[in-house]
Amino acid sequence: MSPIRLAIVGLGKIARDQHIPAIARTEGIALAAIASRNAALEGVAHFATLDELLASGEAIDAVALCTPPQVRRAQAQAALEAGKHVLLEKPPGATVSELGPLIAAAQAAGRTLFATWHSRFAPAVEPVRALLAGRTLRSVTIEWKEDVRVWHPGQEWIFEPGGLGVFDPAINALSILTRILPRPVFVTSARLAFPANRDAPIAAELDLADAQGLPIRAELDFLQTGPQTWDIRVDTDEGLLTLSSGGAKLFHEGATLVDEKEAEYAGIYRHFVDLIRRGASDVDLAPLALVADAFLLGRRTQVESFEY
Amino acid sequence: MSPIRLAIVGLGKIARDQHIPAIARTEGIALAAIASRNAALEGVAHFATLDELLASGEAIDAVALCTPPQVRRAQAQAALEAGKHVLLEKPPGATVSELGPLIAAAQAAGRTLFATWHSRFAPAVEPVRALLAGRTLRSVTIEWKEDVRVWHPGQEWIFEPGGLGVFDPAINALSILTRILPRPVFVTSARLAFPANRDAPIAAELDLADAQGLPIRAELDFLQTGPQTWDIRVDTDEGLLTLSSGGAKLFHEGATLVDEKEAEYAGIYRHFVDLIRRGASDVDLAPLALVADAFLLGRRTQVESFEY
Numbered sequence: 110m111s112p113i114r115l116a117i118v119g120l121g122k123i124a125r126d127q128h129i130p131a132i133a134r135t136e137g138i139a140l141a142a143i144a145s146r147n148a149a150l151e152g153v154a155h156f157a158t159l160d161e162l163l164a165s166g167e168a169i170d171a172v173a174l175c176t177p178p179q180v181r182r183a184q185a186q187a188a189l190e191a192g193k194h195v196l197l198e199k200p201p202g203a204t205v206s207e208l209g210p211l212i213a214a215a216q217a218a219g220r221t222l223f224a225t226w227h228s229r230f231a232p233a234v235e236p237v238r239a240l241l242a243g244r245t246l247r248s249v250t251i252e253w254k255e256d257v258r259v260w261h262p263g264q265e266w267i268f269e270p271g272g273l274g275v276f277d278p279a280i281n282a283l284s285i286l287t288r289i290l291p292r293p294v295f296v297t298s299a300r301l302a303f304p305a306n307r308d309a310p311i312a313a314e315l316d317l318a319d320a321q322g323l324p325i326r327a328e329l330d331f332l333q334t335g336p337q338t339w340d341i342r343v344d345t346d347e348g349l350l351t352l353s354s355g356g357a358k359l360f361h362e363g364a365t366l367v368d369e370k371e372a373e374y375a376g377i378y379r380h381f382v383d384l385i386r387r388g389a390s391d392v393d394l395a396p397l398a399l400v401a402d403a404f405l406l407g408r409r410t411q412v413e414s415f416e417y
Numbered sequence: 418m419s420p421i422r423l424a425i426v427g428l429g430k431i432a433r434d435q436h437i438p439a440i441a442r443t444e445g446i447a448l449a450a451i452a453s454r455n456a457a458l459e460g461v462a463h464f465a466t467l468d469e470l471l472a473s474g475e476a477i478d479a480v481a482l483c484t485p486p487q488v489r490r491a492q493a494q495a496a497l498e499a500g501k502h503v504l505l506e507k508p509p510g511a512t513v514s515e516l517g518p519l520i521a522a523a524q525a526a527g528r529t530l531f532a533t534w535h536s537r538f539a540p541a542v543e544p545v546r547a548l549l550a551g552r553t554l555r556s557v558t559i560e561w562k563e564d565v566r567v568w569h570p571g572q573e574w575i576f577e578p579g580g581l582g583v584f585d586p587a588i589n590a591l592s593i594l595t596r597i598l599p600r601p602v603f604v605t606s607a608r609l610a611f612p613a614n615r616d617a618p619i620a621a622e623l624d625l626a627d628a629q630g631l632p633i634r635a636e637l638d639f640l641q642t643g644p645q646t647w648d649i650r651v652d653t654d655e656g657l658l659t660l661s662s663g664g665a666k667l668f669h670e671g672a673t674l675v676d677e678k679e680a681e682y683a684g685i686y687r688h689f690v691d692l693i694r695r696g697a698s699d700v701d702l703a704p705l706a707l708v709a710d711a712f713l714l715g716r717r718t719q720v721e722s723f724e725y
Contacts, residue, residue: 182603186628203713204603204604204710204713204714205706205709205710205713206602206603206604206703206706206707206710207603207604207710209601209603210600210601210603210627210628213628214628270606270607270714270715270716271713271714273713292518293514293517293518294514295490295512295514296512296514296515298578299578303717308717319518320494320518320521320522395514398513398514398706398709399514400713401513401709401710401712402512402513402514402515402709404709404712404713405511405513405579405581405708405709405713406511406512406578406579407578408578408616409611409616409717
């Protein structure tokens with residue numbers, strides 16, 4: 110079977126750090142082109158925009174959209190209409206409602222649409238999901254605290270409308286939460302801290318629950334200096350399970366159950382190849398819907414201006 | 418067939434103005450009880466809360482939840498678990514994500530869940546839907562401008578988190594829009610004006626589109642004095658269609674196509690009786706998802722404080 114010829118659209122930090130190495134390690138898929146206004150890759154066909162790539166007749170089968178979420182919908186639609194499979198970086202778009210027409214477009218075109226949630230491919234996620242399926246849960250606490258200046262240096266789009274602010278990282282926690290819990294969850298209250306000069310929150314506190322009243326608390330901060338925290342703790346009838354380091358590690362009380370090097374994007378590309386071969390799509394909107402609900406329901410406070 | 422015995426939960430303005438007269442006019446359903454902390458109705462069994470009603474053993478088959486959206490989810494869950502059919506006033510909840518578990522609960526209980534959108538039952542809605550199905554659409558303009566002090570006097574919950582602010586009326590326009598257009602729509606940008614002392618917007622401007630790029634513009638205002646405006650104008654290849662007075666009237670250029678007295682809640686209760694008899698549910702989250710997206714994507718401005 111000849112490999113899937115993939116174009117990356119948007120050659121920024123996430124494409125260079127994660128996508129390109131993962132594609133190189135994945136059987137069945139190969140990087141064939143780049144569409145990026147400001148950057149190119151030695152030895153790979155280059156186009157300034159996706160439209161130019163699609164108009165060129167360059168032989169590609171699929172595109173990975175690594176552009177900011179505000180522009181992905183139009184790109185995904187154009188790619189699907191041109192008969193390409195589409196992989197969406199997280200979050201899959203700037204709104205929940207724009208995804209419905211894309212799902213329909215993928216079905217109409219007979220192509221794969223994959224809305225990725227990279228944290229779901231962290232090594233401890235499936236193990237903790239299996240453990241939680243057999244336990245009584247008492248409470249869940251999410252702490253997702255990182256330094257935006259370290260992880261998103263100069264990325265102004267994150268604080269633009271649709272950029273999600275602190276929810277850009279925190280949606281990773283919500284993507285894990287919605288994968289590992291046995292029942293769907295919903296937001297019951299939210300407090301959002303908006304910098305005076307920005308259109309997206311820089312910190313937030315959420316309360317969530319499931320239909321059985323499981324209390325879930327999330328503390329999110331984008332200004333954490335010193336140690337960075339990406340932890341989900343689940344208190345169960347058989348002790349405390351702590352998913353740490355963004356899902357790379359799992360502890361049960363004092364004992365280490367999982368501690369592996371992360372390989373999230375390799376998992377993403379293996380799944381994308383599998384989806385294409387099976388003629389399937391994978392679009393779960395639950396994490397983005399929770400963020401939209403947090404904005405809808407959230408009590409807003411204004412905090413001091415933020416500059417990178 | 419004996420009539421469905423219905424309890425109204427939350428005997429406020431909408432219950433008195435609309436639900437009670439509509440129930441009286443609808444065959445197959447009868448008002449059997451009221452659960453309301455502050456109000457009662459002569460000659461109808463009364464309980465302070467839904468929980469007391471459910472615990473009492475009073476013979477009811479269904480509940481209509483006319484309480485504010487922030488408390489409806491827990492009430493709907495309790496009623497479904499007690500084997501009652503549930504009618505939800507609009508909006509169906511305070512968040513999109515809380516509806517998924519309710520849909521599942523209704524299925525598990527074999528009961529009807531009906532998320533009402535009363536404006537969809539306005540007399541000109543189905544006629545304009547039929548007309549638009551056969552035309553090429555050029556643009557849509559929504560103007561939804563009313564005086565909150567007249568229509569929601571003293572209703573503080575509207576400006577609480579989850580109360581939607583100006584989207585409490587404007588979601589009616591979105592419920593019509595999503596019914597009459599041939600394709601699903603999504604929000605592409607939003608500007609939200611929050612009073613300095615409130616947690617929900619008092620005015621907003623939205624841009625929406627469908628997958629074919631149809632431009633849709635919505636202007637929403639909660640401080641409109643003088644003439645009140647609830648209009649949706651659709652420019653088509655065969656002229657301008659104007660849906661006016663919240664859906665009661667339809668004009669094509671100068672000509673009147675529909676001008677009828679509204680009977681929205683009679684339509685709601687006929688549909689509820691029909692759903693129960695067929696063992697079906699009707700829950701369309703599209704209007705609420707569009708509002709959540711507007712909050713998610715919206716650029717916020719602060720405007721002067723609002724007091725009733």
